[in-house]
Amino acid sequence: MSKQDDLSKGTPDAPESGLSRRRFMGAAALAGVAGATGLGATMMTRESFAAAAREAKNKIHIEPGELDEYYGFWSGGHQGEVRVLGVPSMRELMRIPVFNIDSATGWGITDESKEILGRDKLYPNGDCHHPHVSMEDGRYDGKYLFINDKANSRIARIRLDVFKTDKVTHIPNVQAIHGLRLQKVPRTNYVFCNAEFVIPQPNDGSDYSLENSYTMFTAVDAETMEVAWQVIVDGNLDNTDADYTGKYAASTCYNSEKAVDLAGTMRNDRDWVVVFNVERIEAAVKAGNFKTIGDSDVPVVDGRKGSTVTRYIPVPKNPHGLNTSPDGKYFIANGKLSPTVSIIAIDRLDDLFDDKIGDRDPIVAEPELGLGPLHTTFDGRGNAYTTLFIDSQVAKWNIADAIKHYNGEDVNYIRQKLDVHYQPGHNHASLTESRDADGKWLVVLSKFSKDRFLPVGPLHAENDQLIDISGEEMKLVHDGPAFAEPHDCILVRRDQIRTKKIWERNDPYFAATRAMAEKDGVNLESDSKVIRDGNKVRVYMTSVAPQFGLLEFKVKEGDEVTVVVTNLDSIEDVTHGFCMVNHGVSMEISPQQTASVTFTAGKPGVYWYYCNWFCHALHMEMGGRMLVEKA
Numbered sequence: 001m002s003k004q005d006d007l008s009k010g011t012p013d014a015p016e017s018g019l020s021r022r023r024f025m026g027a028a029a030l031a032g033v034a035g036a037t038g039l040g041a042t043m044m045t046r047e048s049f050a051a052a053a054r055e056a057k058n059k060i061h062i063e064p065g066e067l068d069e070y071y072g073f074w075s076g077g078h079q080g081e082v083r084v085l086g087v088p089s090m091r092e093l094m095r096i097p098v099f100n101i102d103s104a105t106g107w108g109i110t111d112e113s114k115e116i117l118g119r120d121k122l123y124p125n126g127d128c129h130h131p132h133v134s135m136e137d138g139r140y141d142g143k144y145l146f147i148n149d150k151a152n153s154r155i156a157r158i159r160l161d162v163f164k165t166d167k168v169t170h171i172p173n174v175q176a177i178h179g180l181r182l183q184k185v186p187r188t189n190y191v192f193c194n195a196e197f198v199i200p201q202p203n204d205g206s207d208y209s210l211e212n213s214y215t216m217f218t219a220v221d222a223e224t225m226e227v228a229w230q231v232i233v234d235g236n237l238d239n240t241d242a243d244y245t246g247k248y249a250a251s252t253c254y255n256s257e258k259a260v261d262l263a264g265t266m267r268n269d270r271d272w273v274v275v276f277n278v279e280r281i282e283a284a285v286k287a288g289n290f291k292t293i294g295d296s297d298v299p300v301v302d303g304r305k306g307s308t309v310t311r312y313i314p315v316p317k318n319p320h321g322l323n324t325s326p327d328g329k330y331f332i333a334n335g336k337l338s339p340t341v342s343i344i345a346i347d348r349l350d351d352l353f354d355d356k357i358g359d360r361d362p363i364v365a366e367p368e369l370g371l372g373p374l375h376t377t378f379d380g381r382g383n384a385y386t387t388l389f390i391d392s393q394v395a396k397w398n399i400a401d402a403i404k405h406y407n408g409e410d411v412n413y414i415r416q417k418l419d420v421h422y423q424p425g426h427n428h429a430s431l432t433e434s435r436d437a438d439g440k441w442l443v444v445l446s447k448f449s450k451d452r453f454l455p456v457g458p459l460h461a462e463n464d465q466l467i468d469i470s471g472e473e474m475k476l477v478h479d480g481p482a483f484a485e486p487h488d489c490i491l492v493r494r495d496q497i498r499t500k501k502i503w504e505r506n507d508p509y510f511a512a513t514r515a516m517a518e519k520d521g522v523n524l525e526s527d528s529k530v531i532r533d534g535n536k537v538r539v540y541m542t543s544v545a546p547q548f549g550l551l552e553f554k555v556k557e558g559d560e561v562t563v564v565v566t567n568l569d570s571i572e573d574v575t576h577g578f579c580m581v582n583h584g585v586s587m588e589i590s591p592q593q594t595a596s597v598t599f600t601a602g603k604p605g606v607y608w609y610y611c612n613w614f615c616h617a618l619h620m621e622m623g624g625r626m627l628v629e630k631a
Contacts, residue, residue, distance in 0.1 A: 056468035056475040060088040070491045073131045077485035080126025087491055090480045098156045098165045099126025099149045106587025111596045117168050127151035129487045130180040134188040138244050138435040142496040146191050148180040161500050167225040172296035174216050175199050179239035185246045192249050193218040194237035202294035210258050229285050231303035233274055239321050243346050244328030249276045252319040252333050270314040273333045277353055280309040311352050313359055315342040321375035326437035334373040340366045341373050365406035367413055369395040377429040379439030379469055387424035393417045418474045420465055422448040426488040442467040443489055453481050501572040502591040510594040524566045524594055538562045543576045546616035551624040555601045557631045564596040565589050577612035604628050
């Protein structure tokens, strides 16, 4: 092992040199850059490196009125939302509520959002991890963004023309949807979902044994958002990705030991990557070679060891991230409890499934990168970037050189190591999940921020760091605090997203409300009226800044009241709100949108409603009264 490799794994403080561990590691990283770039004895000084970083920072400055080059979609972690940032400015543009309740937009409060969330399965929390954008022939098509909810075993779809969640699917037979990726070609037909925890099958209380507990790999139809099929597997599924042929997907698996205690889950030196043959799975389903479990009618194919639809590739140890190189040649599995990553040649998988080669033969290299490799991303120039959680570094390394080294050639595949702050998890380079990876920007999502920002008490934000990777050296240019574990992100070129400026009146998003109005004989574009149906009252009103079409309506105590508001303004950015005081009711109605909310009328009295999205100079005057009479 070289001295550089030894230093990269973390070295205790060196008081005799006057350098802290972090400074010492930084010096080692610079030495690595010098060796890799041919600087040799004229190693970059800290001053020259700082000057290069200052030059890189100029690239992230976006002048007033100018637009960012990329949309960045961040998972909202425990907030259950998706956050939209402009990159490289790192300005937050929007928050898209998904699995959370959001009083600004009314998500989780309005009738439309409750219907999408599943009225019979409303959970107050979410745990978002992996946002991914739909593709056509391996390139982002800007149509949908998909996101998982680990906490409640769900996935959601967001329409990127309006930046609104339009579908939520509850995945049967499993617990804790963690890894999520999309089929890349010919298009995103499937959303691939990993369920992490093993449970009895069926999980009906008749059996609690680990011996009969398994988890599943799930394919969801991207258009209908219905579960297409599931594959039962050995081990705990972690992260997943798909190839560029449409034939294969692969997932890391840990806990091959089938243990419930920490020590038990780390006993084996190797776990595995499970490779799924999508064509064979589809054929099995078509031929009826599946079963159903419990009260679910989803086809479940047996993919445990020995199955014809899966192969298990042994890799070290408790592997975590699984990433496909943008040239479509490799799956890269990150070792987590090994200093290595495993490079799996996708063109060897046909022979693996035909039993022509052994289960380790698809591995073409296992480069040693440092302590705690978690996730790998790419620049489209043959280089990979892997987060090292324990070392608090990002390692830049060359895939071709790593393969040469594995085959016995004396070549250094490490290009650079850069300190990040601190303990990085996911990382993501611009366009890197597609064929178009352009090698401009790298986002590193660090789990701890410690001393990087103003102190705010015991609970700290995390730290998203932006790194310029357009040149030979990585250059850290931005720190940004992020709350409640954003976990992962994806960067998409701005021209790949095409948004609407105002809603179309025939949009399916509020089709159910429009059908209700037609049944009541109400024209949403012109009528403001009250329909009473027993103790159910439907209140229809228009809104045009700065006035509601209905300034007063009467109901009785305990009535089920549904308020439907149609925003007739057709000017971009003139959004109205409807907030009923002391009733927990609030929603957003953007231009040409119809939205509805249902609540129970409180005790007798006067209750004001008002517009809570600033829309006009007389916005404060935009309101009305609900008069509640005794029942």
